[in-house]
Amino acid sequence: MAIRERMSGNEAVxxxxxxxxxxxxxxFPITPSTEIPQYFSTYVSNxxxxxxxxxxxxxxxxxxxxxxxxxxxxxxxxxxxxxxxxLMWECLYIAACSRLPIxxxxxxRTMSGxxxxxxxxxxxxxxxxxxxxxxxxxxxxxxxxNMLMAHRIAEHPSVMLxxxxxxxxxxxxxxxxxxxxxEDDKVKAFVGEYNPVHYLLNRDNPISxxxxxxxxxxxxxxxxxxxxxxxxxxxxxxxxxxxxxxTGRKYGFFEEYRTEDAExxxxxxxxxxxxVKYVVDQMRKEGKKVGLIKPRVYRPFPVDEIASALSRxxxxxxxxxxxxxxxxxxxLFTDVTSAMYAKSVFGPKVINYIYGLGGxxxxxxxxELVFNNLLKIVETGEVGSVYNYLGVRE
Amino acid sequence: xxxxxxxxxxxxLSPDVxxxxxxxxGTIADAGNAVLIKTGEWRSKRPVWLKDKCKQxxxxxxxxxxxxxxxxxxxxxxxxxxxxxxxxxxxxxxxPFKAIDFVDEG
Ligand code: SF4
Ligand code: SF4
Numbered sequence: 001m002a003i004r005e006r007m008s009g010n011e012a013v014x015x016x017x018x019x020x021x022x023x024x025x026x027x028f029p030i031t032p033s034t035e036i037p038q039y040f041s042t043y044v045s046n047x048x049x050x051x052x053x054x055x056x057x058x059x060x061x062x063x064x065x066x067x068x069x070x071x072x073x074x075x076x077x078x079x080x081x082x083x084x085x086x087l088m089w090e091c092l093y094i095a096a097c098s099r100l101p102i103x104x105x106x107x108x109r110t111m112s113g114x115x116x117x118x119x120x121x122x123x124x125x126x127x128x129x130x131x132x133x134x135x136x137x138x139x140x141x142x143x144x145x146n147m148l149m150a151h152r153i154a155e156h157p158s159v160m161l162x163x164x165x166x167x168x169x170x171x172x173x174x175x176x177x178x179x180x181x182x183e184d185d186k187v188k189a190f191v192g193e194y195n196p197v198h199y200l201l202n203r204d205n206p207i208s209x210x211x212x213x214x215x216x217x218x219x220x221x222x223x224x225x226x227x228x229x230x231x232x233x234x235x236x237x238x239x240x241x242x243x244x245x246x247t248g249r250k251y252g253f254f255e256e257y258r259t260e261d262a263e264x265x266x267x268x269x270x271x272x273x274x275x276v277k278y279v280v281d282q283m284r285k286e287g288k289k290v291g292l293i294k295p296r297v298y299r300p301f302p303v304d305e306i307a308s309a310l311s312r313x314x315x316x317x318x319x320x321x322x323x324x325x326x327x328x329x330x331x332l333f334t335d336v337t338s339a340m341y342a343k344s345v346f347g348p349k350v351i352n353y354i355y356g357l358g359g360x361x362x363x364x365x366x367x368e369l370v371f372n373n374l375l376k377i378v379e380t381g382e383v384g385s386v387y388n389y390l391g392v393r394e
Numbered sequence: 395x396x397x398x399x400x401x402x403x404x405x406x407l408s409p410d411v412x413x414x415x416x417x418x419x420g421t422i423a424d425a426g427n428a429v430l431i432k433t434g435e436w437r438s439k440r441p442v443w444l445k446d447k448c449k450q451x452x453x454x455x456x457x458x459x460x461x462x463x464x465x466x467x468x469x470x471x472x473x474x475x476x477x478x479x480x481x482x483x484x485x486x487x488x489x490p491f492k493a494i495d496f497v498d499e500g
Contacts, residue, residue, distance in 0.1 A: 099419040160418060198421050208422040216409045221420055223413035 023074030073199030096131025101154030118359020262291030
């Protein structure tokens with residue numbers, strides 16, 4: 001029987017880490033992810049885990065320690081937010097290219113500046129091309145479930161890439177909600193042991209990692225890394241199917257909510273999807289054909305699947321909680337529209353809304369405004385402005 | 395040569411290895427392979443051993459950062475390993491008998 005509990009997103013992630021019982025956790029506190037290493041260090045001092053906890057002096061060191069631990073043959077985890085993630089920058093690329101399946105909880109917070117501790121996605125979006133797999137979570141349950149699936153995806157022999165599991169800072173990380181936990185022994189059996197083929201502490205087969213790799217070989221390594229990201233797609237689905245057998249909870253590349261006969265949909269990540277679901281329910285009562293697509297897997301980007309799903313609708317609003325400052329639209333918008341173009345999906349009209357930067361509250365009437373604009377586009381065929389800011393004071 | 399436990403050939407070091415065969419992340423799958431990379435190609439100055447002047451005092455070989463002065467089983471130094479000597483000139487400075495000349499690489 002699953003365990004019914006109530007906990008915050010941070011506690012849910014820390015609890016998953018306790019059940020996973022990794023070899024090493026190296027972390028440095030930064031709001032709003034601080035509670036994760038805080039809870040975890042309590043598990044360590046209570047003897048509830050066998051993990052070596054390294055209280056490092058910066059996030060650069062946290063990721064470096066994870067790289068060292070994972071290269072040595074251990075399972076390493078960490079957690080961070082915003083500028084902490086930014087301080088890991090060069091190490092993120094090294095972890096990915098060295099094919100080290102580290103798992104990191106990212107509690108999304110806006111990148112300074114201006115200095116602000118609240119939620120948007122500018123931190124993880126900045127790291128979207130670092131070679132990490134990125135999973136996004138609407139609520140504490142999804143953050144917990146994604147953590148349990150992360151190692152299985154990361155450590156799969158055809159993948160061997162690090163994974164970040166993202167959730168919204170404060171909105172998810174600090175809100176206490178109901179959650180269904182999996183029993184310890186079942187988590188242990190599901191996650192399994194980490195048995196790398198190559199690792200530094202293997203005396204029978206000494207290796208060198210991270211050597212100088214000039215133009216004679218780097219290009220081949222990058223191509224191989226690209227393949228690993230492509231391979232991850234199948235593995236993510238396989239692991240999700242197995243997870244569904246264990247828990248009954250179904251995961252894919254993205255969730256579709258009331259899209260069967262929808263004419264307009266919003267595409268949005270993380271907690272705002274919850275608000276959109278509420279608005280969809282309300283507007284459906286008024287007979288409006290609205291729905292939601294909530295990507296869970298942002299890297300690898302499910303190009304074929306998302307383009308095919310979106311081809312059914314007349315008007316689509318992609319909502320970005322980060323701006324690319326390219327004078328054209330946010331990162332999710334760019335990826336979604338590129339996918340549609342690449343797959344010759346030219347039917348739907350697509351617009352972009354930048355929303356909630358720096359933690360600006362997104363209310364149900366903001367979402368209604370987006371849907372009403374989409375419905376107007378369907379009615380008139382006029383798109384108007386493509387790149388929009390939602391709810392900013394004009 | 396191949397690696398015992400994983401069967402990886404040393405092909406990962408060859409310049410024509412494909413992305414399908416190259417080791418993941420550039421991992422070098424076995425130890426002691428620096429000898430395979432001919433770093434001597436980077437040299438712009440070349441040390442030349444003047445055998446007649448050499449007293450076999452052996453002050454030169456331990457200072458070479460690239461282990462490019464071989465010493466044989468009789469305990470005598472032999473000619474330079476030009477595949478790996480980078481031409482730093484340390485041995486030239488160290489030799490008390492001016493038995494190492496230092497010339498421009500052609
Ligand atoms: S020049 Fe430098 S690298 Fe070459 S043999 Fe002398 S000490 Fe060694
Ligand atoms: S230091 Fe000079 S004299 Fe001594 S062994 Fe080397 S080359 Fe010969």
